[in-house]
Amino acid sequence: MKLNLTKEWLTKRAERDDKAEISAGVFSIDIFKSKQRTHQVASINAAADEDPRPAFGKLINLWRRKKGLRMDQLAEKANIDLAELIEIERNIHYTPEPRTVYQLARTLGLSNERMLQLSGNVIARDQTLGQEAVRFAARSESVEKLNKDEQRALEEFVKFLSEK
Amino acid sequence: MSERTQVHLKDRRTGTLVEAILIDGVTEEEVQAAELTWKPFLEKEIRRMEAAGVPKERLPQHRHWDWRQKYDAIEGYAAYQMFAIECESEMQGMMLVSTAGKVCRVESQKGKSLVYVHFLAAAPWNLASIVTEPRFSLVGSILLATAIQLSIQEEFSGRIGLHSLPQADGWYAHDCGMTDLGCDATAHNLRYFEMTAEQASEFLK
Numbered sequence: 578m579k580l581n582l583t584k585e586w587l588t589k590r591a592e593r594d595d596k597a598e599i600s601a602g603v604f605s606i607d608i609f610k611s612k613q614r615t616h617q618v619a620s621i622n623a624a625a626d627e628d629p630r631p632a633f634g635k636l637i638n639l640w641r642r643k644k645g646l647r648m649d650q651l652a653e654k655a656n657i658d659l660a661e662l663i664e665i666e667r668n669i670h671y672t673p674e675p676r677t678v679y680q681l682a683r684t685l686g687l688s689n690e691r692m693l694q695l696s697g698n699v700i701a702r703d704q705t706l707g708q709e710a711v712r713f714a715a716r717s718e719s720v721e722k723l724n725k726d727e728q729r730a731l732e733e734f735v736k737f738l739s740e741k
Numbered sequence: 742m743s744e745r746t747q748v749h750l751k752d753r754r755t756g757t758l759v760e761a762i763l764i765d766g767v768t769e770e771e772v773q774a775a776e777l778t779w780k781p782f783l784e785k786e787i788r789r790m791e792a793a794g795v796p797k798e799r800l801p802q803h804r805h806w807d808w809r810q811k812y813d814a815i816e817g818y819a820a821y822q823m824f825a826i827e828c829e830s831e832m833q834g835m836m837l838v839s840t841a842g843k844v845c846r847v848e849s850q851k852g853k854s855l856v857y858v859h860f861l862a863a864a865p866w867n868l869a870s871i872v873t874e875p876r877f878s879l880v881g882s883i884l885l886a887t888a889i890q891l892s893i894q895e896e897f898s899g900r901i902g903l904h905s906l907p908q909a910d911g912w913y914a915h916d917c918g919m920t921d922l923g924c925d926a927t928a929h930n931l932r933y934f935e936m937t938a939e940q941a942s943e944f945l946k
Binding site: 582 | 749903
């Protein structure tokens with residue numbers, strides 16, 4: 578790589594650069610990372626009986642709606658990126674960052690270990706988690722207000738996660 | 742294969758130009774070394790900023806980037822190249838570009854090939870938004886000049902494109918003279934900027 582940057586050019590550019598923010602790239606979510614991790618987790622889960630990740634997004638979605646929070650409010654409350662929260666709720670195969678899972682587990686008052694399993698970051702040894710997760714995901718629909726069945730499904734699943 | 746070129750950064754502590762190395766083809770060890778120094782520094786500063794009540798939107802927006810993972814993801818793909826600037830034995834900035842798969846959107850050059858800047862960032866201690874006394878400036882300009890030079894080398898006439906993080910929109914629009922094509926719904930609504938051959942030539946003047 579041949580760069581002919583004169584002293585004059587450097588001096589001129591330095592004036593513009595001194596206080597500049599220069600970052601470029603896809604906001605917050607590391608697309609390369611998420612693609613790679615999604616692929617890895619998908620391979621792992623293909624070998625397992627059930628993929629719990631759809632239930633993770635559903636859990637967050639229902640809990641948020643139950644609390645009457647908008648996505649940006651939950652992101653703020655949990656101190657996570659809004660873009661990642663959107664990805665969690667909308668992309669059933671998305672594997673969130675462990676830090677994000679930790680922040681959400683803390684906000685929901687649930688075990689970080691169980692949430693890491695549910696989010697696909699850790700393979701669950703306990704098969705009932707996968708089964709319960711799939712059952713839960715199947716019972717809940719994305720609507721504005723929680724219906725009674727969703728409310729019940731959420732309560733039962735939170736109870737199940739809390740007991741383990 | 743890794744290629745090294747001498748460049749200069751401005752040491753903001755002394756106001757003088759100091760020698761630095763532009764690395765074309767960053768090695769795994771170099772990426773790892775950068776992560777090992779950038780991450781703890783960034784995390785510490787973010788904790789400090791959060792404790793000081795700095796609003797979330799003013800925290801560094803690239804704080805979750807993992808350069809090691811990016812390196813792993815592109816390894817073996819000829820169209821991707823990773824550059825870095827080293828000074829005082831530390832990485833002062835990194836950039837990941839590709840020379841295939843993206844085409845121009847600006848009407849006058851629509852459909853033509855360009856160099857797409859996937860990621861560009863300076864070390865956290867060089868950012869005025871994080872520290873009160875940044876160490877080096879010129880990291881962004883030299884990396885951008887590198888992308889332009891690569892574009893010329895690839896016979897793309899200096900055409901480059903990128904999605905800027907909101908905190909950097911002004912720099913790409915006003916200080917680099919790139920064309921702002923507005924928010925891109927396919928890229929988390931980040932603004933897409935493109936540089937024409939003429940703008941590239943102007944930037945290098």
